[in-house]
Amino acid sequence: MTSPDATTTAPAPSGPRITAAGRRTRDRIVRTAAELMFRKGVAGTSIPDVQQAARVSASQVYHYFGDKSDLVRAVIRYQVEQTLQGQQPLLDRLDSLDALRAWGAVVIDVQERRNCEGGCAIGSLASELVESCEAMRADLVAAFDRWEAPIREGLRRMRERGVLVPEADVDRLATALLAAVQGGLLLSQVRRRTEPLRAATDAAIGYIETFAA
């Protein structure tokens, strides 16, 4: 299949050779699909919806994505990057209880600014897609792993630095904190107020504090 865009450059990390313009078109398709799926769900977003909103042809969509499933998997990866981007500076420096709380405050602030509409992009995709097929579920496992890893690493550093006692099970604590954030995001989305998310993260971080040295 030939590229619908000119000036072929270096091959993309994965997939067919792609031009710089092609990369921009592909990115626009993914970004547009992500926005539509965030607002209307994956089932509520058709390929023609994406074409129209991204101002591309059907052949352009199918050039970059074999089918809707391919596009959805690209959207999962995109939403993980987007979600983590705003948290990354803090996620990479989780070395104290105050740093954990500062990260939690950023997650809450994002919801506050959105009036809690839409909830968690990753959590919503997970809930809708987890039972659809094993490949999709594997992508969702990877998405949550990617989010959990820096939390776990932060807790591990805190344990190494003696902020947490050696007995602190950082794997379990990281999972518990991510679960609290996910559940808090869902309850906050349903109730349209950040208090559930605040209560959930305060409790999870408060529990981590019981392992403070």
Place this chain on the structure above:
Amino acid sequence: MTSPDATTTAPAPSGPRITAAGRRTRDRIVRTAAELMFRKGVAGTSIPDVQQAARVSASQVYHYFGDKSDLVRAVIRYQVEQTLQGQQPLLDRLDSLDALRAWGAVVIDVQERRNCEGGCAIGSLASELVESCEAMRADLVAAFDRWEAPIREGLRRMRERGVLVPEADVDRLATALLAAVQGGLLLSQVRRRTEPLRAATDAAIGYIETFAA
């Protein structure tokens, strides 16, 4: 509109007069729709799907439910009752930390027996439907309130009995515990193992324990 079933009895608590046979038909439609929507999502379940699986006619479905939205709202109420039914004896007797843990173990056991497939029926409906319309969101608020109330009442009794200190904010603790369960259920569903749910509930109950008198 006349009932498609004979022998009219007392009016139902809400909606039109309904016969005993009609009540059974209506219940079968809701139960069947709930099962299909649990497996395939609300968007993935059509009224003809429900008709076929419940062995009823279109006119029967539309006799009891004006449209799909009415049916979905009945499914939300049904799933809350179903979810709480298995937990109710323990939910009604949350008067100690051990009782909290026993309730958590029941929630985990349900997932264990299902190999974590399907996740939380209420959480899945919430995630899919919360942004669809205000009436649906109000039903979901009511669903989570109905689940949270006995947890909060249990914690309140624990505080009254002196199991928890007077400073324990039972509203926030109940919300945090429900959020932990919701987030834990989602991560367990994605990862197909109960450990995330265990970690999340252990953390939330462990945090409540920091308010033990």
